[in-house]
Amino acid sequence: MEKKMNQLEKTARKWLEERGVKPEQIAELVYYLQQNYHTNLTMDECLENVDRVLRKREVQNAILTGIQFDLLAEQGKLEEPLQSIILSDEGLYGIDEVLAFSIVNIYGSIGFTNYGFIDKQKPGVLKYLNDKSTGMCHTFLDDIVGAIAAAASSRLAHRAANTE
């Protein structure tokens, strides 16, 4: 039954993994967001919803674009002033969030609530991505991962509402 993965999806998944983010860790964020709203929620269900989100072209495009900027900033290859802005994860920049909204948008407006909440709390892998002491730049990736978790949570919530 497994649909054949195209090159875009394969690369997006590979890049996520190479930057230290496993689908299971995003599933943990979904569980964190949704555990109080669904009785008997399982990690398998959370992972299935993350998987579905990762199959979307918009999401794959956002992953590749965001990680590319993080990598170039890490390598010092961007032009100033953008280089310093992205490398220091300057608070007023905001384009990392705008890119992440292209993911949050997919399953409707409840995604925004989930995204805002998880962005404030920074549980699990988001804490790791915000740890500046690793020497890596995750200015874009932290928002993308939060957005994937928010979108997967929305998908899960919509589906639960339709089957109840």
Ligand SMILES: [Mg+2]
């Ligand atoms: Mg960010």
